[in-house]
């Protein structure tokens with residue numbers, strides 16, 4: 001299984017148990033850009049409560065830029081483009097470029 005979060009930093013070093021693990025420390029996680037609510041019909045906005053919204057076979061995780069909630073797991077680079085995901089946890093709009 002590939003959906004277990006690896007507790008390693010970018011260089012492959014294990015992060016010590018005492019260190020508080022935050023998604024920002026995890027490799028291959030990208031914090032999305034928080035934007036104001038898009039005007040209607042200008043962007044594709046995903047709204048829902050099922051987390052993550054997307055799951056693929058890649059190794060990238062996109063996390064909410066505000067609260068670090070994983071919004072898309074195991075996606076491939078470029079798989080998601082030009083969409084907006086409304087975080088169900090903090091209600092912020094995450095711009096996925």
Ligand SMILES: [Zn+2]
Pocket residue numbers: 064065066067068069087088089090091092
């Ligand atoms: Zn959030």
